[in-house]
Amino acid sequence: MSDLQQRALSAVEERFGDDFLGADSHAGQHWAEVKRDRIVEVLTMLRDELGFDMLTDLTAVDYLDKGERERFAIVYVLYNMAEKGNFRVKAWVPEDDPEIDTASNVWLAAPWAEREVFDMYGITFAGHSDLRRILLPDWYEGHPLRKDYPLEGHGERHDFERYRS
Amino acid sequence: MGVETWAPEGLLTTRTADLINWGRANSLWPMPFGVACCAIEMMATLASNYDMSRFGAEAIRFSPRQSDLMIVSGRISLKMMPVLFKIWEQMPEPKWCISMGACASCGGIFDTYAMTQGVDRFIPVDVYIPGCPPRPETLLDALMKIQEIVAAERLDAHDAQA
Numbered sequence: 001m002s003d004l005q006q007r008a009l010s011a012v013e014e015r016f017g018d019d020f021l022g023a024d025s026h027a028g029q030h031w032a033e034v035k036r037d038r039i040v041e042v043l044t045m046l047r048d049e050l051g052f053d054m055l056t057d058l059t060a061v062d063y064l065d066k067g068e069r070e071r072f073a074i075v076y077v078l079y080n081m082a083e084k085g086n087f088r089v090k091a092w093v094p095e096d097d098p099e100i101d102t103a104s105n106v107w108l109a110a111p112w113a114e115r116e117v118f119d120m121y122g123i124t125f126a127g128h129s130d131l132r133r134i135l136l137p138d139w140y141e142g143h144p145l146r147k148d149y150p151l152e153g154h155g156e157r158h159d160f161e162r163y164r165s
Numbered sequence: 166m167g168v169e170t171w172a173p174e175g176l177l178t179t180r181t182a183d184l185i186n187w188g189r190a191n192s193l194w195p196m197p198f199g200v201a202c203c204a205i206e207m208m209a210t211l212a213s214n215y216d217m218s219r220f221g222a223e224a225i226r227f228s229p230r231q232s233d234l235m236i237v238s239g240r241i242s243l244k245m246m247p248v249l250f251k252i253w254e255q256m257p258e259p260k261w262c263i264s265m266g267a268c269a270s271c272g273g274i275f276d277t278y279a280m281t282q283g284v285d286r287f288i289p290v291d292v293y294i295p296g297c298p299p300r301p302e303t304l305l306d307a308l309m310k311i312q313e314i315v316a317a318e319r320l321d322a323h324d325a326q327a
Binding site: 135136137140144149150151152153154156157158160161162163164165 | 243244246247250253254258276277278279280281282286287288289323325326
């Protein structure tokens with residue numbers, strides 16, 4: 001683990017002990033798992049004190065039936081441009097209350113990424129200024145990247161008028 | 166042979182339909198509906214190396230009201246389908262449609278919730294081009310097939326159906 005990632009992990013663990021749920025890594029990428037309650041404070045701390053000034057990506061994972069802690073996890077991929085290092089934060093979101101605070105006030109890249117997560121997974125972001133679909137049309141129903149959604153959809157792709165000359 | 170035997174030299178007779186269809190076939194103005202990767206191959210066909218203007222398809226008008234051949238090149242998603250429909254409706258008759266590539270013809274590899282499985286479910290297609298993407302020669306071949314279709318049409322083929 002690089003020095004930057006070590007410092008980030010230690011900071012999250014020490015300052016947010018109750019919310020800190022663990023850490024893990026894969027292929028050299030390290031992350032901290034936290035509860036969703038104080039996520040904005042965690043992210044603000046990482047941005048202001050550890051220099052993670054860039055939110056590279058904000059996405060979600062659906063762990064349906066995989067026996068994980070909760071069904072959904074929001075993944076924040078952060079980048080420190082000065083020290084050129086990545087760090088990830090994973091916040092668990094339960095299925096019966098799929099909501100988490102928005103990171104829009106921390107990074108400007110967050111709003112559209114959160115709209116994409118809402119569009120695909122149905123997770124709402126409290127405090128988001130404009131939470132609506134971004135990829136799919138506004139009339140679409142359902143959240144396709146959930147694991148219980150069929151790949152072919154529910155027939156919307158066939159449901160357009162036919163040209164009559 | 167009738168009139169041509171006694172008429173002054175240089176006079177030709179023909180059927181009205183043949184004359185009109187000859188004019189239409191050799192001046193098909195494409196409406197390039199390029200939305201994805203097939204559009205690159207369509208651009209290649211329209212450029213100088215493969216040169217679609219040799220076939221009369223010179224005036225590439227991105228205005229549907231000034232074109233008569235729509236080339237749907239690329240996958241059509243849920244959001245794009247109403248747009249395609251509107252553009253098709255705005256084209257005046259007579260009009261023809263080439264469905265270029267696998268995605269426009271049948272959905273291609275995108276058998277998913279957000280992609281229409283072929284534009285021929287919603288607009289009438291005259292020639293389908295397989296390929297992902299098809300080579301420019303294939304698009305030229307499709308254009309020639311459209312020309313054959315146009316040349317053999319009845320004059321009332323595009324009248325509004327009662």
